[in-house]
Amino acid sequence: MIYISGKQVKELLDMQTCIRLMSETLSALSRGEAIQVLRTAMKLEGRNVLGVMPSALLSQNIAGTKIITVLPENLYKGLPSHQGVVVVFEAETGSLKAVVEGNEITAIRTAAVSAVATDVLACQDAKSLAVLGTGVQARMHLEAIRLVRDIEQVYVWDRNMASALKYSVEMSEKFGIAITACPTSEEAVKDADIICTVTAAKEPILFGKHVKKGAHINAVGACTPDCRELDTELVKNSKFYTDRIESAIHEAGDFLIPFQEGVIGKDHILGEIGELLLGKIKGREMKEDITVFEALGLAVEDLAAADFVINRAAQNQ
Ligand SMILES: NC(=O)c1ccc[n+]([C@@H]2O[C@H](COP(=O)([O-])OP(=O)(O)OC[C@H]3O[C@@H](n4cnc5c(N)ncnc54)[C@H](O)[C@@H]3O)[C@@H](O)[C@H]2O)c1
Structure with missing residues (x-):
């Protein structure tokens, strides 16, 4: 059996390549070339x-x-909160191609998908980025968003200020960019053109009253019906897109909670990123529009990224 480690994934799949790959994969999904079913999320203890x-x-x-296992408290034990593998088969023969470590695949592909969404939805002249959260995705998102917009200023917030300060020091050194650690999410987002919410929060951490007109938001952290990062006002006043409508209406608390409150209908979801890429639906129409990309994370993204790595590893042999 061929096993590809996380270290190899990092070496074989750079962020720029993954952004292109995710753009192709989401387009293929919207052309009907993929089979994609809802995930099974079996609850273990607690969350x-x-x-x-x-x-x-x-x-x-x-x-x-x-x-994949998701154990949010692992963050405080020095362990990754997301751990897993991607198992890839040849569809025609049913033969196993390889097993690929899933932690790095998840880390890279999630941020790459947000970059694809940002590229199609954010204002062209977006220059400032707010990152809410300081974990793995917060780090990957800074790397990815910089590849699709000319970011000059970054604001970061975490519920633990020491983590925000650590992030600002480490990431400004890594990318040579100004990063301000903020004591509140309001301060982090009030001047931001692009906002990434990448936390394990259950209750809103981003509020419509604090978001400036014209901003684009990648809502990444909340992937279950009972968790959300965005408040109802923000969702209601935004142009709302997602990676997969079927996933959003079953899994996205950011959408489902305002929907259950009766504030928005199912038609509030304007479409999928793949449809935007194919020009099937409209995206931002006015500079003042607030756009939201609700990311649930799709198996087809993992499959495409893992297969890319498997093929690259084979070429390098
Ligand atoms: N949509 C997707 O495709 C996708 C993919 C990977 C991860 N995720 C989700 O994104 C989130 C971040 O993932 P990660 O890998 O960076 O995790 P991580 O464990 O590395 O970081 C978690 C971050 O959330 C913050 N946090 C935890 N509880 C919070 C709370 N109650 N309020 C505010 N902040 C809180 C922590 O301080 C930390 O900054 C997770 O919820 C994860 O499940 C989504």
Whole structure:
């Protein structure tokens, strides 16, 4: 059995390449070339989850699944909160191609997808970025968003100010960019053109009253019906897009909670990023529009990223 480690994934899949790959994959999904079912999220103790995420890309002769554990408290034990593998098969023969470490795949592909969404939805002249959260995704998102917009100023907030300060020191050194650690999410977002919410929060951390007109938001952290990062006012007043409508109406608390409150209807979701990429639907129409990309994370993203790494590893042999 071929096993590809996280270290190899990092070496073989850079962020710029992954952004292009995710753009192609989301377009393929919207052309109907992928089989994508809802994930199974089996609850363990507390908020811990074991997730199984199957999909297939028949045009590329691959089928597979990610198997992942999500243990939010691991962050405070020095362990990754997301750990798993992506198992990839040849669709035609059913033979196993390889097993790929899933932590790095998840880290890279999630931020790459947000970059794709940002590229199609954010104002062209967006220059400031607010990152809410300081974990793995907060780090990957800074790397990814910088590749699609000319970011000059970054604001970061975490509920633990020491983590925000650590992030600002480490990431400003890594990317040579000004990063201000903020004591409140309001301060972090009030001047931001692009906002990434990448926390394990259950209750809103981003409020409509604090977001400036014209901002684009990547809402990444809340992927279950009972968790949300955005308040109802923000969702209601935004142009709302997602990676997969079927996933959003089953899994996204950011959408489902305002929907259950009766504030928005199902038609509030304007469409999928793949549809935007294919020019099937309209995106931002006015500079003052507030756009939201609700990211649930799709198995097909993991499958495409893992297969890319498997093929690169084979070429390098
Ligand atoms: N949509 C997707 O495709 C996708 C993919 C990967 C991760 N995620 C989700 O994104 C979030 C961040 O992932 P990560 O890998 O960076 O996790 P991480 O464990 O590395 O970081 C978690 C971050 O959330 C913050 N946090 C935790 N509880 C909070 C609370 N109650 N209020 C405010 N902040 C809180 C922590 O301080 C930390 O900054 C998680 O919820 C994760 O499940 C989504």
